[in-house]
Amino acid sequence: MKETKMSTHLSGGRLNVAILQETMRKELLNLLQLCEGKKVTIWDEWLAGPVGLVAQYSLLKEHEVVDMFPLRPGSLPTISVKHIIFIARPKLELMDLVADYIHSLRTKQTSPVEFHLFFVPRKSELCEKHLKNRGVLSNLSIQEFKCDIFPFESDVMSLELQNDFRENYLEGDPTCLYNAAQALRTIQQLYGIIPRVYGKGNAAKQVWDLLCRLNKEEQVPRGATTSCIDQLLLLDRAIDFTSVMSTQLTYEGLIDELYGIKNSTATFPGHKFVSPDDASPEVTATERKRIILNSSEELFAELRDCNFTTVGPALSKKARVIKTQLDERHNDKSVQEIKQFVSRLPQMLANKQSLATHMAIAEYIKETTDTFDFHDTIQCEEDFLNCIDNDKACPFIEDLIATKQPLNKVLRLICLQCVTGSGLKPKVLEYYKRELVQVYGLNTWLSLCNLERCLLLRPQTGIRQYAVLRKTLHLTMDDSDANAKEKSYLSCKYVPLTVRLSEHIAKNKGWAGISDVLSNLPGPSLEELQSLQPRMTRRNSISSENSSSLETPRVVLVFFIGGCTYHEISALRSLSQQEDSNVEFVILTTKLINGNTFLEALMEAE
């Protein structure tokens, strides 16, 4: 019962993401059943959150998981159960921890224990070797928990790879590309073959080539049919840094920017959540409050994609509606009416509760967005996005450096200036670098080198790609275009490049018509038809599909390789909600990111 309840927010769309969740959950439970009796799981900390989206603790408990611990260095509580299960990604550091655990446990425990190790999503030769060298492989039974995609929403799935962009672009480790290709295989196995494939950027091409090779190596299992997904669009993050570097101004985006959303959960300070009927207000005020944010909550589903300026009015409107609803009870009523009212009461109270929660969150956000500092930052970003003054050293950035504002914030603006200017003038770049090293220390130099290697910072070359793209793809809106009532500095005037590309793919057939745009972006472009195996192909079905494709809504899977932001998700959603649109976008990403987390991953540790 519980299982079906918690996944309702996944099955709303045309692509039933709940199927994915169901499959992954079954895998895990099957694996757990291999070990009879009571068991304890020890988690790779990175995985605990995402796997929670697949199977919650309560479900695991039903399968005799009596306790869970994080896998981290240090001593382990004595465990007196038969099975100990490690659940970890194939990483060497983690293998060391596993080995340490087993060694330390062996010395102090007498009762027989069976060790298991589940690799997520698949095992690696190297890790097994490493375990062998540590002398623990023979004690371990190794399994694969093939969970490579985590369901977030009915239209959002993520691979949740840690540091994938860094590994690929900085350390030259293409594991994440392999994982991405495998994930696409998983999708195609579950939902069928996607007939049309487009892509842009190096990573997109690599993933596609890899997928083709994997398909050749292992035949696609029989029974594969044409997918309900009509088009696949592979996008390399490296083609569009601008959208990451600019601050997200949607409700969900701002929550992420200011408080961070991890696995659909955000944490806030408690003092605004105190309600009058709280039993112990002091406790609530000091505790940090964790809130799950997904579209199973009606109000959040409505607000998440809105620009933050519209959130306030929406909330107060909602408050009025709820108040009038609740006030109805004072009117005289027949027994019948009261009965009806009572039956609706739980729903109304839940609405009231969620309203209070979002009021509090919105207040927190407003505290930040009302500051001059925030205002100035947005103003500065907007100038860059509109190609104003991105040739010279920006005085606002200079002041930020001089007052030693957080390095992340400064770098983010400099990177934005660089990508929108299609490079910085060598003199300006050199000036910034010297300034940053003088203020933030020599360590910054290493981070700067990293950013240069990813082409986030670079000297200017001849062509101004961004300026051209801005015009041809209408990335920024003029004030005159923008709706008059939304005219506020907070309203977002920038549409991500990736979104414009997706829009084009969804509208026209393929890349045709924007070849000059594509040539302005780095990396090769990709346009392929994926056919079924010959005997599975039915000519008439395909032709009929073509004719009907204009009427029935089509589903486009957009795969962000290197991560995507909430702003981009929101923008894609609003595209499919437009009246004349017959497209639904489903998003697959290697990770959910924002400018800060993205930069942090590329920085050198202190």
Added chain:
Amino acid sequence: THIRDALDHTNPGSAEASLISARECYKKGKNDLGASICEEARKLIKQQSSLQETYGESFVGLSLHDTVKKLLDHGEVKLADKLRSEYRMPDRRYWWLRIIALADKQDWTELEKL
């Protein structure tokens, strides 16, 4: 540029040697900025260790900016000025520092004089 790894271990003593070799590498690679950054960092560490002796407080490991700030906090405007010209600190940033330092000390009369 592999020497940057060595550069990471900013332990006393070894730091200077690795900075010199890093500088040489940048020179070979015709990366002028890199070379001068290394050279400045090396000079700075040297000055910091002598400062450390005079004040008995730790200076090594601080950035130039923080070093100057610390000197200003001690009221050593002359020394700070010297560092500023030596490392070609932009005026804008230096004056920001002066103002912040005086404000921290709540030395409003001095702030007025600027």
